[in-house]
Amino acid sequence: MRYRVDHVTRIDYRPAVRMARFNLRLDPVPWPGQTIEDFALSIEPRPSMSEKRRGAYPFNLTRVEIGQPTATLEIRASFHATAQDAMLDLASPDPTIATIAAAAMARNDLGSWAPAHYLYPSPLLPGERAIADWARPLLPPDAPVFESGLALTKAIQRDFTYDPGATEADTPVSEAFAIRRGVCQDFAHILIEAFRSVGLPAAYVSGYLRTVPPPGKPRLVGVDAMHAWAALWCGVQRGWVGLDPTNGCVAGSGHLVTAVGRDYADVSPIDGIFVGGGSQRIETSVDVVPLDD
Structure with missing residues (x-):
């Protein structure tokens, strides 16, 4: 596209x-x-x-x-x-969460894409115990990493309410999680906190999303907005995979990446x-x- x-x-x-x-x-x-x-x-x-x-x-x-x-x-x-849509190698075995967490810790790499940068607390994501407690049973160590990551992405889309009036740009992730409401920035932050709480490298992605007008309605000019989602490191073979918790999906041809960082403050x-x-x-x-x- x-x-x-x-x-x-x-x-x-x-x-x-x-x-x-x-x-x-x-x-x-x-x-x-x-x-x-x-x-x-x-x-x-x-x-x-x-x-x-x-x-x-x-x-x-x-x-x-x-x-x-x-x-x-x-x-x-x-x-x-x-x-274009992500070219995921779904035919190969999906490594476990424990395997990916161990692989991330073992990598000797400090480049900008290095998993080590996205394992630890960052300025806007200090490591919230409530999110860790919520995520732990959803991300057990022996679960397949991509399958579990996508399931958690869909759970946020299902159980949280998109509400632009509920949060501001500087609302702490703990508050957005507590009220189960917010916007794409909040949901991306919650998903990243959840992944990092079990040792998975997760990054914040800033970019654009193609929007489709309702059937029979014209496409309006200038009303799109920037979008945010998460990227999960799924190991050397699959690399980084974009996951959009606002829409409960893998980031694909409708997602345009602009910048990647530890959280919104970076990008x-x-x-x-x-x-x-x-x-x-x-x-x-x-x-x-x-x-x-």
């Missing part, structure tokens, strides 16, 4: 800020089955400094400085993508600081257009 993605963020400052510095993570990283072309990033007003480099984890980082008084900042990212699309100003209003428009329909 081929797509065109347009992501526009507009920030209005009242009064104007004197200076702003931002970290942008909008340039998609490589992912199996995904090809990115024609990535373009435009910023108004034009930055006084812009620097691009690889992140500590699998994300591309662009550091930007606006050195002039600014009342309105517009950041526009666009690209074309081709994505937020935009963060930074500014000097001056009193308040800010942020508006985001995302359009994921299928080109093969």
